[in-house]
Amino acid sequence: MVRHWLHTLVDDTLMPKQLNLLKSSIDHGLRIGMLSHDCPVCGVAATRACTRCKMVRYCDGEHQKQHWPQHKKSCKPYREAVDEQLGRYLVATQDLKAKQIIFVEDPIVVGPKWYLSKTEKTSIIVPCVACYTPCRLGKHLCRRCRWPVCSANCVHESLECTVLSLGQGPAAKSDTRGLRNYYREDALLVLKCLLLQRQAPERWAALLQMQSHEEERKGTELHQEVEKRIVSYLHRNFLHRLNQVAKHCKERLISEYEPELIHRICGIIETNYMVIELATGVELSGLFRNACMMEHDCQPNCYFQFDNLTHQIAVHAGCDIKKGEHLKITYTNILWGTHMRQHHLGMTKHFNCRCARCLDPTEFGSYVSALRCLGDVNKTCTGIQLPIDPLNEHTQWKCDTCPMVVETAYVTGLQTHMSDDVEKLLAGRPTASQVELLLARLSQMLHPNHFHIFNLKHTLIQLYGYEVGLELASLSDAQLDRKLRLCDELYDICQRLDPHSIKLAIYVTVILIEMAHALEQQANRQSEQTQALVILEKARARLMEAHEVLEKEHDSVAGRKLYMKLQKEVFELDKLMVAQSHDRHTA
Numbered sequence: 397m398v399r400h401w402l403h404t405l406v407d408d409t410l411m412p413k414q415l416n417l418l419k420s421s422i423d424h425g426l427r428i429g430m431l432s433h434d435c436p437v438c439g440v441a442a443t444r445a446c447t448r449c450k451m452v453r454y455c456d457g458e459h460q461k462q463h464w465p466q467h468k469k470s471c472k473p474y475r476e477a478v479d480e481q482l483g484r485y486l487v488a489t490q491d492l493k494a495k496q497i498i499f500v501e502d503p504i505v506v507g508p509k510w511y512l513s514k515t516e517k518t519s520i521i522v523p524c525v526a527c528y529t530p531c532r533l534g535k536h537l538c539r540r541c542r543w544p545v546c547s548a549n550c551v552h553e554s555l556e557c558t559v560l561s562l563g564q565g566p567a568a569k570s571d572t573r574g575l576r577n578y579y580r581e582d583a584l585l586v587l588k589c590l591l592l593q594r595q596a597p598e599r600w601a602a603l604l605q606m607q608s609h610e611e612e613r614k615g616t617e618l619h620q621e622v623e624k625r626i627v628s629y630l631h632r633n634f635l636h637r638l639n640q641v642a643k644h645c646k647e648r649l650i651s652e653y654e655p656e657l658i659h660r661i662c663g664i665i666e667t668n669y670m671v672i673e674l675a676t677g678v679e680l681s682g683l684f685r686n687a688c689m690m691e692h693d694c695q696p697n698c699y700f701q702f703d704n705l706t707h708q709i710a711v712h713a714g715c716d717i718k719k720g721e722h723l724k725i726t727y728t729n730i731l732w733g734t735h736m737r738q739h740h741l742g743m744t745k746h747f748n749c750r751c752a753r754c755l756d757p758t759e760f761g762s763y764v765s766a767l768r769c770l771g772d773v774n775k776t777c778t779g780i781q782l783p784i785d786p787l788n789e790h791t792q793w794k795c796d797t798c799p800m801v802v803e804t805a806y807v808t809g810l811q812t813h814m815s816d817d818v819e820k821l822l823a824g825r826p827t828a829s830q831v832e833l834l835l836a837r838l839s840q841m842l843h844p845n846h847f848h849i850f851n852l853k854h855t856l857i858q859l860y861g862y863e864v865g866l867e868l869a870s871l872s873d874a875q876l877d878r879k880l881r882l883c884d885e886l887y888d889i890c891q892r893l894d895p896h897s898i899k900l901a902i903y904v905t906v907i908l909i910e911m912a913h914a915l916e917q918q919a920n921r922q923s924e925q926t927q928a929l930v931i932l933e934k935a936r937a938r939l940m941e942a943h944e945v946l947e948k949e950h951d952s953v954a955g956r957k958l959y960m961k962l963q964k965e966v967f968e969l970d971k972l973m974v975a976q977s978h979d980r981h982t983a
């Protein structure tokens with residue numbers, strides 16, 4: 397769902413179920429259409445881009461010169477800065493308006509997904525080695541390197557093809573597992589990085605400037621994992637033969653490829669990679685010189701979109717940003733509680749986040765990590781238990797009402813146990829009553845806004861109104877009220893965590909659509925037509941808000957599918973409203 401830096405650790409169980417239902421409609425490429433390709437002076441289609449920001453194009457140097465006094469006010473509205481704690485980061489050099497494109501840039505390198513899911517590792521559908529179109533393993537192979545391509549005519553980049561052709565290929569009569577053990581597309585991004593030495597020395601130099609955390613990574617699980625998955629795989633199958641080739645050809649295809657360098661590249665990828673989702677649903681991983689410099693904050697102020705064809709990134713202001721403010725994105729799942737986010741950032745990006753949300757035990761009043769206080773044997777308590785020092789992983793948790801204190805180990809144990817219960821339940825397509833049961837059980841210990849509770853409630857709003865027997869028209873008034881109340885609660889949490897819906901656009905859209913559904917049903921049950929129309933107006937306002945929120949997700953598959961759904965919903969609602977007001981006038 398939501399695109400960002402995360403891989404397998406992003407909680408898939410939080411993916412709105414509705415999106416799965418919508419998985420089959422439109423599929424077309426999306427360009428970063430917000431940029432004009434016309435000369436701003438004469439309106440003629442132009443190719444000569446401003447070399448500084450690359451965001452405006454001119455038909456000739458004369459018009460570029462003429463436009464400069466105007467353009468210089470918005471050209472490259474940010475600068476790079478460095479500090480000891482953050483490393484390199486970006487700062488706004490002028491006030492920026494929400495949604496404004498701050499910059500567009502080409503990738504340094506793009507390649508297949510850096511982490512494959514369990515299913516992908518064994519799937520016979522793989523991305524074409526040349527163009528990433530999904531193709532069936534073994535149907536077409538590149539004539540030279542014998543890697544899977546989508547058609548016999550698809551042309552594979554020649555240097556990569558040469559290196560891959562050094563491999564022996566999978567063992568004869570390999571089953572799918574054997575084939576997948578050989579065709580490991582998740583190692584190709586590293587190979588593409590190595591090839592930059594020869595193909596694009598400037599991009600190679602930019603790559604090597606990126607943060608790798610290579611020292612901190614040594615001896616960690618991630619280091620061991622890439623040693624097996626990438627470093628030894630590439631050496632064993634392809635790179636070990638490069639020396640022999642060099643002797644024959646009297647030139648080196650790649651000058652440096654020793655294991656330490658490959659580990660460093662793996663560190664660079666792990667620290668910086670961004671997920672690019674294509675219209676086909678195929679995910680790629682990319683590195684960008686400037687975009688990857690943006691620092692992390694658990695409440696970001698920027699969002700980004702990708703061009704499907706060129707893989708360019710467009711970074712937008714997610715809200716109004718003042719001159720001097722840092723440009724910030726989020727590297728983790730903002731629906732997780734502070735301890736989980738900290739753990740994830742520490743493990744993959746090697747830093748402790750000290751943003752305003754992480755420092756606030758209530759997490760902006762959202763209470764997504766909070767527990768209920770159970771009191772002691774003598775007295776029950778209605779208080780809330782919160783971490784005393786949220787940045788300390790060993791902190792105690794204290795009740796805000798009574799003297800009760802619990803240890804972190806207890807809280808972590810409880811949450812892990814509950815994670816398992818939630819994941820297990822949601823993986824099995826539960827009914828609303830099964831979700832309600834678990835919700836009731838977890839609610840005895842967790843705050844009503846806790847992230848596990850959020851997850852269950854977000855599932856519930858997509859079951860009331862859809863499940864057989866619980867279609868909107870079949871819901872009792874109480875069930876309809878419950879759906880609406882759950883939507884309100886979820887919306888409130890999203891607003892606290894992400895007031896501009898920068899990271900939670902998909903979640904918020906689903907919530908707003910479900911709110912609109914519940915309101916439409918309430919309007920249906922109104923005998924008083926004027927009142928019904930007022931409720932329908934409210935429903936329409938929710939859909940319009942969803943429309944606005946979803947703009948940030950125009951480039952994602954989920955976003956485009958939801959957008960189509962939304963268009964239909966607005967159309968249907970408008971029809972209903974016209975019919976209602978017609979009835980009112982003729983009554």
Ligand SMILES: C[S@@+](CC[C@H](N)C(=O)[O-])C[C@H]1O[C@@H](n2cnc3c(N)ncnc32)[C@H](O)[C@@H]1O
Nearest residue numbers: 481482483484607667668688689691692745747
């Ligand atoms: C994607 S890179 C960002 C660019 C990096 N600062 C550089 O100099 O190349 C991510 C790394 O930047 C640093 N970083 C980013 N956001 C941070 C934050 N909020 N606090 C501390 N370090 C941060 C961490 O070292 C992290 O692993």
